[in-house]
Amino acid sequence: MLSPSPSDNNGRYTRIISTGSYLPEKVLTNADLERMVSTSDAWITERTGIKRRHIAADDETSATMAAVAARRALEKINLDKNEIELIICATCTPDSFFPSTACLLQQKLGVQQKLPAFDVSAACAGFIYALSICDQFIRSGTIKTALVVGCEVMSRIIDWSDRKVCVLFGDGAGAVILQASDECGIISNHLYAQGQYKDLLYLNNSHTAAKKNNQSEYVHMQGHEVFKMAVNTLGAIVEEAIEKSDYEKKDIDWLVPHQANLRIIKAAAKKLNMPLERVILTVAEHGNTSAASIPLALDQGISDGRIQPGNLLLFEAFGGGLAWGSTLVRY
Ligand code: UT7
Numbered sequence: 409m410l411s412p413s414p415s416d417n418n419g420r421y422t423r424i425i426s427t428g429s430y431l432p433e434k435v436l437t438n439a440d441l442e443r444m445v446s447t448s449d450a451w452i453t454e455r456t457g458i459k460r461r462h463i464a465a466d467d468e469t470s471a472t473m474a475a476v477a478a479r480r481a482l483e484k485i486n487l488d489k490n491e492i493e494l495i496i497c498a499t500c501t502p503d504s505f506f507p508s509t510a511c512l513l514q515q516k517l518g519v520q521q522k523l524p525a526f527d528v529s530a531a532c533a534g535f536i537y538a539l540s541i542c543d544q545f546i547r548s549g550t551i552k553t554a555l556v557v558g559c560e561v562m563s564r565i566i567d568w569s570d571r572k573v574c575v576l577f578g579d580g581a582g583a584v585i586l587q588a589s590d591e592c593g594i595i596s597n598h599l600y601a602q603g604q605y606k607d608l609l610y611l612n613n614s615h616t617a618a619k620k621n622n623q624s625e626y627v628h629m630q631g632h633e634v635f636k637m638a639v640n641t642l643g644a645i646v647e648e649a650i651e652k653s654d655y656e657k658k659d660i661d662w663l664v665p666h667q668a669n670l671r672i673i674k675a676a677a678k679k680l681n682m683p684l685e686r687v688i689l690t691v692a693e694h695g696n697t698s699a700a701s702i703p704l705a706l707d708q709g710i711s712d713g714r715i716q717p718g719n720l721l722l723f724e725a726f727g728g729g730l731a732w733g734s735t736l737v738r739y
Contacts, residue, residue, distance in 0.1 A: 428480030457670025461578025461695030498534030532727025582703025
């Protein structure tokens with residue numbers, strides 16, 4: 409767990425100064441899925457809230473999508489890419505074992521200077537983990553400006569004949585630029601994992617895992633078990649984020665949750681006594697984009713004017729590991 413007290417930061421905060429996102433052009437609707445597996449728009453909508461998801465083209469990868477999202481974030485504030493001092497990519501669908509997606513992103517952006525660049529693997533909670541790590545670099549005074557991206561090409565790790573999984577996921581990338589400031593920014597991060605639940609949601613690596621017969625190369629999920637744990641865990645973590653802060657539930661302007669399932673999001677909002685009007689929802693349009701879902705939702709909420717400077721935001725995510733976390737941030 410990480411929970412820095414605001415008074416511990418020597419007056420130095422990590423602020424989100426820009427966001428950008430990218431979604432592939434191709435859209436797969438529930439009606440399209442009805443033609444691929446034994447499912448229905450009614451089942452998917454009722455159980456998940458998902459209507460559509462974006463699917464990467466053959467020449468798109470986590471790194472190419474991350475590069476577009478990052479460029480958009482840089483352009484929005486006219487920031488010189490050479491001011492970036494750290495690149496972190498949260499992804500469970502990297503282009504390669506190595507180099508990291510962050511190194512590929514550095515190359516694609518044309519960032520010439522030497523800097524730390526690495527990937528974070530925490531599945532759907534990856535973006536929260538990456539933000540938290542970045543916050544440590546900035547609050548410690550090690551660096552001033554960083555790029556954190558959540559990018560996923562989930563469509564490549566899904567068995568498209570498995571209706572329990574294939575209806576849930578989508579592709580995309582969301583980027584945030586973070587900078588040191590004496591004005592309030594990230595207030596707290598809480599990170600957790602419990603590896604004993606590894607078998608509830610996993611994707612083996614056929615190259616490096618122990619050799620077994622019939623090893624699948626696709627995502628496996630015991631959906632209902634993950635669902636129950638997600639509801640209970642996220643309910644507890646959003647309460648913890650508030651209890652350990654100087655704020656009350658009513659102070660939160662926007663919940664920006666990981667977008668796995670509308671029912672899970674509703675349960676977290678209920679714990680916070682927040683109406684859905686104060687939750688940034690993208691799950692219907694994007695599906696579950698894993699580590700990309702929070703930065704995609706954040707960029708949408710900022711771009712359409714709902715999220716305003718000074719708003720108090722709560723991010724929360726839960727996924728494979730099991731790993732989960734939250735970030736409380738003043739935008
Ligand atoms: O972001 C990472 C973390 N992941 C999550 O948070 C996902 C968590 N889990 C979920 O969101 C939900 O568990 C699902 C949406 C995956 C499934 O919803 P559920 O209400 O838990 O359904 P279930 O797994 O209990 O399945 C109910 C029935 C089953 O049929 P029987 O056994 O009752 O006859 C399934 O075979 O629904 C069936 N089913 C489907 N039917 C139509 C499963 N998938 C489908 C489908 N279309 N796509």
